[in-house]
Amino acid sequence: MGGRRGSRTQRKHFKQSRENVWKRPKTDSSSDPNNPNSHNQAWQPFATQNPSFDEYYKEQGIVSPEEWDAFMEMLRKPLPAAFRINSTSQFCEDIRSQLENDFMKSLQAEAIEGGDLEPIKPLPWYPDNLAWQSNFSRMQIRKNQTLERFHEFLKLETEIGNISRQEAVSMVPPLFLDVHPHHFVLDMCAAPGSKTFQLLEIIHHSAKGGTLPDAMVLANDLDVQRCNLLIHQTKRMCTANLIVTNHEGQHFPGCRSHKNISNGSEINKLEQSITQLLFDRVLCDVPCSGDGTLRKAPDIWRKWNGGMGNGLHCLQIHIAMRGLSLLKVGGRMVYSTCSMNPVENEAVVTEILRRCGGSVELVDVSSELPQLIRRPGLRKWKIRDKGVWLASYTDVRKFHINGIVPSMFPSGRNYVDPTDNNQKSENGEDVNTEDGVQPDDPISSANNLEEEVSDLPLERCMRIIPHDQNTGAFFIAVLHKVSHLPAIQDKSVSSQGNLSTRNDGLRENLLDQATGEINGLEGSSADGTDEKILEVASEADEKISEVASEADEKISEVALEADLVDGGPDGVTLETISSEAAQAPADKKIDSAKAGEKRKLQIQGKWRGVDPVLFFKDEAIINSIKTFYGIDESFPFSGHLVTRNSETNHVKRIYYVSKSVKDVLELNFRVGQQMKITSVGLKMFERQSSREGSSAPCSFRISSEGLPVILPYVTKQILYASPADFKHLLQYKTIKFADFVDAEFGQKAANLMLGCCVIVLGEGGKSLSDHIQADASTIAIGCWKGRASLSVMVAAIDCQELLERLSARMETEKGTLAQENHGELDEKQDISGENGTSLEEHNVEAQKIQDITE
Template sequence: MGGGGGRGRGGSRTQRRHFRQNRENVWKRPKSDPSSENNPENNGENRGWQPFATQNPAFDEYYKEQGIVTPEEWDGFIEVLRKPLPAAFRINSSSQFCSDIRTQLENDFMISLQAEVSEGGELVPIRPLPWYPENLAWHSNFSRMQLRKNQTLERFHEFLKLENEIGNITRQEAVSMVPPLFLDVRPDHFVLDMCAAPGSKTFQLLEIIHRSTKPGSLPDGLVVANDLDVQRCNLLIHQTKRMCTANLIVTNHEAQHFPGCRLKKSCSTASEIGAEKEPPISQLVFDRVLCDVPCSGDGTLRKAPDIWRKWHVGLGNGVHPLQVQIAMRGLSLLKVGGRMVYSTCSMNPVENEAVIAEILRKCDGSVELVDVSSELPQLVRRPGLKKWKHHRQCNKVRDKGRWLVSHKNVSKYRKSVIVPSMFPSGRRFTEPTDHNGSMEVEEKHENGGNGNVEDALESSDDPATLANEQDEEVSDFPLERCMRIVPHDQNGGAFFIAVFHKRSDLPANQGKPNSLEGELGPRNDEPQVQLQNQSTEDTNGIVASLADGTDETFSEAASEAELIKDELDGDSLELDPSVTCEENVNVLEEAQAPSDKEIDPKKAGGKRKLQTQGKWRGVDPVVFFKDEATINSIKTFYGIDESFPFNGHLVTRNSDANHVKRIYYVSKSVKDVLELNFSVGQQLKITSIGLKMFERQTAREGNLAPCSFRISSEGLPLILPYITKQIVHASPVDFKHLLQYKSIKFADFVDAELGQKASGLMSGCCVIVLRKDGKALSDSIEVDESTIAIGCWKGKSSLSVMVTAIDCQELLERLLMRMETEKGSVEKKDKASNAKEGEEQDVKDMDKNGDEESITLETEG
């Protein structure tokens, strides 16, 4: 699940600590884990490691009562929940090699992996998910651990790793792919992903808006991907940069306080952005909002089995108000007529149906739940619950057997914690103040007690805490329109999804950032989850302070982050080297309370001081690049056609134009948002923006090149149709040799004409395009979806590839595969042609040999 919902300042220390420790998320414990050594099943022996305990009595008791599955299904539900989660992945639908990869899966791996299917398992080793459009998402019968450890699966594992790194596929839990599909995103939509890290759903949204774009063009829409935590934003950037998009903005805000960026009519923009007129948009509102909120994460038990021992009811209770607040903020940022999807990876009705019911109450008819039961018909889902029980459980009070079916049954000491919106009706019940009871609590505190209300409650038998079945509540809202996905229905994880349609503006004072401030304030009487003081949510989960005083975190996002790390087998995530994790904690705090205090550069890794020139400390400023001399030199050197829009589309992250190392390109939609952001005082804290288009030359011969900037690999596909200079075609053989050897002398090319043309280029960056069969080197360049091109460096006597090793490997494999396919097609065609000629000759021979022989041959046939 996406995370980064919201906390106060200093509320993310625990999740950062877990991120730094790179917590392993596998189905075994390390040898030093004491819980393994002291396991009763070990009979006192230290057996190195034991599987995670996959049971929790409190979990069983709670969910048996909630009724998310029938009693008859319970055993099957639990059995599947205790098994490792099968791997799943999605093909990037906007990738140049989308159809190639799909064909490889259908015709190669489905067959070659058949022998490796475990006994009693599924009939096929991998299969497309039947509910995902166009066979673009796949389910594997192998868990992530099996893929890593089984040598016979090595080729498939290497394929997944390589394609994931390139960006052609995304490894993602199957149920996590569902929410974006119900958003009904179109290429011209402005989309907000409120709690976006680790970025799998954001990547999915970008795929959708880019799907129908042609080479050299960009969609009209954009995606704003937000996350609370700086480190998670880095992970989000790492994930989404594989998309190579100019239509993405990554921001770093609490989701429930996401800026509205409303432009006041009196504002002038000329001084901020050098514009002569106001920006084309006056408020940042969205056509679609994905509200994938922080949650307790128990839907990810199969992927993160350590949740079993950490789970307790207080997790869901504590995060409920935050979920309501984030969802209300999302609806307030949604255009009238727009659609918002609310989702969690939790099975708890308090985090799901209860939140949806409270949203509908607050919106008072301005939004409606959409019935999407006819969409994705092959996706097995269950309707939402209209009634549920609520379990009041506390670490310090031994009344776990008590069930509350109405807010009326909540003890007066717990009414600030167990809020009315957690119950189906949402009705609030108030009681006259019991002065004697209050005095007793205060007196106990004064006489040396710990002052906790729960201690007073433990010694009382307040009848209000007892459940009365006659008070059982049922929601009046059509909550059956929500959907709950449970693990045993289609061998996956668990998820909850609700789809909202905004019919009109929200009622006054609803959806504003502080509308739930009272509910989210510090609570001294809440031991499970203290939202402001001691705990924070991970990007998809909630950190809860447990009885032993330690903080625990679990979430889908943490697992997905580790999946990336695991599958790269130690490759770094390229996190921002300018600040350390500890530094980021301070930056996040100081961004909201700037001070004149200087930051010790030693804490920043000794590389450079944190940026202080922009509004947000620790974040490089976003600056429009307007150096006409540099822009004109780039246009002239590469012969870039005037139809390519440069003006206002180039940005940098450095205010000093003389020391700009990278120039980024942004789409028109992102440009409009940037101009609005400047005009409203830079309310958006932007951590990443734009597509890296040009980079300053760093080679030894760079100073001799007429142009000081080269075209980056990420930006090449966009600008390729507009380049008229520094570009040549190469035959498949020479193109393959370039990828293999990385550098080739002009005289060594198989095609002598290519060597001559390459030697005639100006020194510096050039573009080599794979020539299609039958085309001459002098033919004009026609760029389409199948065009393959790479950037190279033209030196004194050779061409050198300026592409990463992994990109070279991928291109080489795709090229060889295509050449083999084409060769096979030609051979097949030749055989068919020869066979046809032979048949025609046989007919002629039969005619010559007379009617009798013809009849004999026909009879034998």
């Protein structure tokens, strides 16, 4: 969430170290009763009040004076726990049924009997009862058997990936993205990964059963450690449609491939491949001060001050603008924070709309998710810094306050005092009044504190307030890109950063417009005017290269002067500098040998500390896998396998990527690997390193994560098992062939080749000879066929969860069958007087049926 990122970002941008509240001083004075760190002092809970907080938000009018007490009372209460059911899980229906018919009803009954328990309940605004909320203390869990069972259930299903714990309001932004099965989605600040997981659920749930969706999610985060957390979270999803990258959001690479259109065949190539990495949907959940998470992180009460949001305002604008530049025309971006501060919310949205000049509009989503209680965005607010209230930018100059920029105010205007001829703007340039704005008197403005009011439709933004529905606080704005962005110059950064940002923005926006023109030309190629289109498109492409070269030239000079070649920012790559050197005039060219060395370094993808991403093309290994498992030819293998090891003989894992991810990887190679990829693809095959495994015909086994994807295409090394034998495999892990309940199955297993095999749970009346037709509902596990036994290759926790799910299903089926049998017995008992059949005989028959089901 944004709040967690906020503390990290503040440390970086404010250059302040975070106070360690747990560290005791070196001098041990635990016996001193006056020492706050004394052992004799009783534990004190976190303070849940801050006078600065009260003053700030009362003045901003976040809530009405009449509801202020209710607002504050809710902020001081612990936050209820919330979780989502993974809609793509095989056991989604089972889990939802267990929550509705077991836990919820049991807790409701205990609450009616006079207990102090609150029953769990689904969130009314989340579709299909897939999101739930519970509110129990640890003490209640320890004392109540039902709660303890529920707690263990949550832990197990969360670790497996069938359930994701996530704050309720954090689930809202992805729902407003309106993601479709074919969309490319960018999550700009993705860690810890709850929203990314949610986006992956949406694209997989909307895909056809048993097939990979055409959509793709690219999840990015600035912090490497948090990228690892993101990878761990999304790994439970088992998806081939995800790329995880490690970049600053405001400098996320554009990955634009400049291709000259020379003939008709080239048009077809352009239609078949991506030439620029643009996205249909962008989630921009930016770093923020995080005061919307006070109920979850009460230590924020102590640290909070009115200037926390001011230091993040410009960063949030830059990240949002970068997201819009990467968004396709017609696409949708959701901007969100877990902050209540209008400086981080409405002020950022206002500046975005102002800069985009009509190319982006706020979307009215008031009719979507009607049961979600939300409030409209504010149209007026003030700025507070160093204990001073500022109503307009005039007051900033009056009090000589640094760090406050015009975009923080509702109007965004830069007022000027005409009596000060030496007045400078924030970037050090002379101030003028060419925009026609008449300067105000700073003294009168400061005294009157007359508030500015925005003329933009900010009421279309959403504010979620804690006491409306017992949640945290959140801010959401939905933006629609209606046309290409205009060329924008940013004047709110330092001189060096200003040059880089301005030229980067200029390049991105000019290329954005030119790409749109080319797309329009390509779209009209069916009219029989191909030659003319090719000529115009070629000229347009040359113009793009010329503009890009001119803008990049300045950026490369800045990068070289700052000596950022080895470990420079993500926005200035070595490949970019090298290409600019080649395009520069003779008097400005960089040393050719040095440029060539940098280009070679970049093409190899030598991101520091990150393994390379390479397409796996060892035909001998691929053919051995295909032959051993009888992989059907319809399964797309070519170009879909990747590895992170350049030495084929040492490859331990082979990953599988979807068509959409494959296209993006190919584009990334064409542009010199501008993206720093930390994780990609679904682990499909793993090298078997044991002594017995090295003697198997195929040295790679199918991984548990990749099995559901490849299962419908496996025709060899695969068998049906009866429910009894399947259950025994999960229980005992290793079973000798002669010990299986079904002797025929044991014989078939013994006849398999040495190595990995797949065992499918047989259902209904299917016999072992039936042709296996797997789909999304098929339950299967990977096993190792040894010389004398069959061993399960599934983690212990997965075996435990699968056993519990199967046992629950069998109990349900047994109960259903028992009810049917009971009805039949009643019916037969009614007619027994007529035909002379005894009740005892019917009971014997029912017992036989029950024995069979067990």
